[in-house]
Amino acid sequence: xxxxxxxxxxxxxxxxxxxxxxxxxxxxxxxxxxxxxxxxxxxxxxxxxxxxxxxxxxxxxxxxxxxxxxxxxxxxxxxxxxxxxxxxxxxxxxxxxxxxxxxxxxxxxxxxxxxxxxxxxxxxxxxxxxxxxxxxxxxxxxxxxxxxxxxxxx
Amino acid sequence: xxxxxxxxxxxxxxxxxxxxxxxxxxxxxxxxxxxxxxxxxxxxxxxxxxxxxxxxxxxxxxxxxxxxxxxxxxxxxxxxxxxxxxxxxxxxxxxxxxxxxxxxxxxxxxxxxxxxxx
Numbered sequence: 001x002x003x004x005x006x007x008x009x010x011x012x013x014x015x016x017x018x019x020x021x022x023x024x025x026x027x028x029x030x031x032x033x034x035x036x037x038x039x040x041x042x043x044x045x046x047x048x049x050x051x052x053x054x055x056x057x058x059x060x061x062x063x064x065x066x067x068x069x070x071x072x073x074x075x076x077x078x079x080x081x082x083x084x085x086x087x088x089x090x091x092x093x094x095x096x097x098x099x100x101x102x103x104x105x106x107x108x109x110x111x112x113x114x115x116x117x118x119x120x121x122x123x124x125x126x127x128x129x130x131x132x133x134x135x136x137x138x139x140x141x142x143x144x145x146x147x148x149x150x151x152x153x154x
Numbered sequence: 155x156x157x158x159x160x161x162x163x164x165x166x167x168x169x170x171x172x173x174x175x176x177x178x179x180x181x182x183x184x185x186x187x188x189x190x191x192x193x194x195x196x197x198x199x200x201x202x203x204x205x206x207x208x209x210x211x212x213x214x215x216x217x218x219x220x221x222x223x224x225x226x227x228x229x230x231x232x233x234x235x236x237x238x239x240x241x242x243x244x245x246x247x248x249x250x251x252x253x254x255x256x257x258x259x260x261x262x263x264x265x266x267x268x269x270x271x272x
């Protein structure tokens with residue numbers, strides 16, 4: 001199998017079709033599908049050897065998720081800051097930026113952002129918080145993105 | 155100002171209504187109450203949000219304008235859904251033999267009050 005040399009263009013092509021179809025069927029509420037999918041993505045990553053079970057506080061979440069995303073080639077850097085109940089993640093040079101921009105051109109919001117989905121899923125599963133995406137927009141240089149997740153007690 | 159839960163609790167007093175849930179478009183359950191029935195909050199959030207989303211798209215494709223309220227009848231109950239502004243949805247479950255006219259009227263009446271508490 002060629003699992004270690006997958007081209008992100010192939011992944012983006014597949015995701016483009018899925019996200020566009022999903023948005024065509026569910027409309028503005030597509031984010032609910034991603035929210036539902038995120039815990040399963042987390043489980044599958046665990047089965048593939050990417051284990052987040054050691055994450056039990058925000059600092060570990062920052063370190064582990066940031067490191068994992070960079071190692072997986074999803075971005076060049078992912079840095080977290082916690083300000084009150086807002087967890088901000090600054091993503092540098094997201095590998096899916098062309099896909100995000102193409103979808104945006106077609107009026108489709110970035111509801112399928114894996115960075116946001118995993119941050120929310122880990123916060124809810126491992127930190128025992130309720131987590132909700134508040135902000136997700138490109139900021140700074142092309143390829144850079146900021147997301148803010150609001151964490152509240154269950 | 156009353157909380158979402160207080161308003162939902164009032165809605166549950168409507169004859170035949172046994173569940174009331176407020177969900178964000180992203181599937182996040184803002185609050186929900188039932189008359190004793192167990193509720194899988196995450197699953198409910200996703201199905202309500204995507205169900206309404208699909209119904210909204212259906213209306214757009216069939217050119218019948220914006221959706222104001224949705225209703226689905228099942229063997230053992232009725233599900234009614236209404237928008238609370240642009241970002242949230244109110245879903246209620248009523249008994250199959252509930253007075254549908256009254257339930258619809260009450261949802262319409264309560265919706266702005268609940269929206270004001272979000």
